[in-house]
Amino acid sequence: MTCAIDGGYNLAMRRPLARSRALELALLVSISCAVPSFVLEACAPGEGPSIAVKREQLFTLGYGPAEDQLDLFQGNDSEAPQKTAIAMMEGIFYISDGAGAKLVRFTSWGDPLSMLYNPEIDSAPILLKPVATPSISNSAGSMQAFPSGNDRSHPRGDAFGIGREAVPYPFRSLGAVAVDSNQTVYVEDRLPPERRVQDRDSGALLDHVVLRFDKNGQFMDFLGQEGIGGTPFPYILGVYTAGFEDCVVVSALQTGWLVHWFDDNGVLVNSIKLMRRDLPMPDKGPGLIANFDKIVPDSSGRNILLKVDYYKAQDSADASAAELTSSWTYRLDLKDGKYLDRWRIPVLAGSVKGPDGRSLKYSRTPELLGAAGRSLFFLYADDDGRSFVSTFDRNSQASSRYRIDIAPDELYYDSYFLSKDGVLCALLASKSEAKIVWWRFDKLIDSNSGIVK
Numbered sequence: 001m002t003c004a005i006d007g008g009y010n011l012a013m014r015r016p017l018a019r020s021r022a023l024e025l026a027l028l029v030s031i032s033c034a035v036p037s038f039v040l041e042a043c044a045p046g047e048g049p050s051i052a053v054k055r056e057q058l059f060t061l062g063y064g065p066a067e068d069q070l071d072l073f074q075g076n077d078s079e080a081p082q083k084t085a086i087a088m089m090e091g092i093f094y095i096s097d098g099a100g101a102k103l104v105r106f107t108s109w110g111d112p113l114s115m116l117y118n119p120e121i122d123s124a125p126i127l128l129k130p131v132a133t134p135s136i137s138n139s140a141g142s143m144q145a146f147p148s149g150n151d152r153s154h155p156r157g158d159a160f161g162i163g164r165e166a167v168p169y170p171f172r173s174l175g176a177v178a179v180d181s182n183q184t185v186y187v188e189d190r191l192p193p194e195r196r197v198q199d200r201d202s203g204a205l206l207d208h209v210v211l212r213f214d215k216n217g218q219f220m221d222f223l224g225q226e227g228i229g230g231t232p233f234p235y236i237l238g239v240y241t242a243g244f245e246d247c248v249v250v251s252a253l254q255t256g257w258l259v260h261w262f263d264d265n266g267v268l269v270n271s272i273k274l275m276r277r278d279l280p281m282p283d284k285g286p287g288l289i290a291n292f293d294k295i296v297p298d299s300s301g302r303n304i305l306l307k308v309d310y311y312k313a314q315d316s317a318d319a320s321a322a323e324l325t326s327s328w329t330y331r332l333d334l335k336d337g338k339y340l341d342r343w344r345i346p347v348l349a350g351s352v353k354g355p356d357g358r359s360l361k362y363s364r365t366p367e368l369l370g371a372a373g374r375s376l377f378f379l380y381a382d383d384d385g386r387s388f389v390s391t392f393d394r395n396s397q398a399s400s401r402y403r404i405d406i407a408p409d410e411l412y413y414d415s416y417f418l419s420k421d422g423v424l425c426a427l428l429a430s431k432s433e434a435k436i437v438w439w440r441f442d443k444l445i446d447s448n449s450g451i452v453k
Helices: none
Strands: 002-007 027-032 055-063 084-089 092-097 102-106 112-117 165-168 177-179 185-190 208-213 219-224 236-242 246-252 256-262 268-275 288-297 303-312 323-333 339-345 348-353 359-364 367-372 375-382 387-393 399-404 413-418 423-429 434-440
Touching: 084 177, 084 413, 084 423, 092 177, 092 185, 177 236, 185 236, 208 236, 208 246, 236 288, 246 288, 256 288, 288 367, 303 367, 323 359, 339 375, 367 413
Parallel strands: 027 399, 112 165
Antiparallel strands: 002 027, 055 434, 084 092, 092 102, 102 112, 177 185, 185 208, 208 219, 236 246, 246 256, 256 268, 288 303, 303 323, 323 339, 348 359, 367 375, 375 387, 387 399, 413 423, 423 434
């Protein structure tokens, strides 16, 4: 049984891209009224109902240099902030620790399986067997995965005995990480100064590459813009795996964004440059400002999804007075650069009290997480600090709203990963530890429903 509720939201973006005056919109939310293990919440006046999705805490990591720790807050304040990223494949977690210069594989119980690390930055391993020769061609030990994505029992083999190894690799600045179905690992790193290149046309510093390691932890090669060994990328926004074993790299220029799509052999399939001035417009209304949110690969086919929010400038010297008018997600074909589809994403409306006590209405949009099957996933938080995920079915145009349990003190640092079948994983950092959790949205959405119509 399905019910439709018409109501407004009192919501704020987790990472606001712009502040706006408000526009109150009615939001039609379609939710399932009877789902096992999920609870329909009571809502405050003015809010639409939501489904509370059970959070499963898998393991925690302390802070420090060891294999089962993160150097999340250990970096030098004078240096650029380092990234910490998370990926998951078949119950195995891959965590890149930029400040600690290490990439560690964990079971869903938090047991480290293997590690690649820079011995000049990181301390000697304690739990894993160190490989004496600092060669990038050495094996990183057993890389067995779980028999199935739903099985959290310990994997078979020697993953918990002799053979768990820590292999030296000269990482400089680890970032985004992705894993394909063959357990090939793609991880962002930065080149040393002598190998960095200045792009003549854009003026961008080209200094990032994507390293590839096979399922045994052995270094394979690195990807640049043309493929294996190619020109470095500018600043990387995201690294993703798509389809079966393809890799997608999204990077940023001052004037726009680059998308490079590679097959499992590291061969460049397609690439495109999206200029900021050429962002699509939903209509030809005057004074409309396009604000880019995110680019992710589609869950089916070699297409990308681009989310753009639109604001209308007001007659005011205050730039923050721009009014949010709409939010759209587009599907773009990399072969010819044409937009195949577009979907208007519901704008989340609410109100706050102004200095004079009067109610001020506003509208904001959530952050795009990615796609699983037909569903687009978005993340946002309300003014009370509660976190929500909304899904948008691209065929039926129905939106659903889900409450996820994230405490405000767990957001000192947060990193998210959405699997192809709809499992949302997160690394949530508090003052004392980092928690690895997931929410099983794959039980709620039809992630195997095929191509979007």
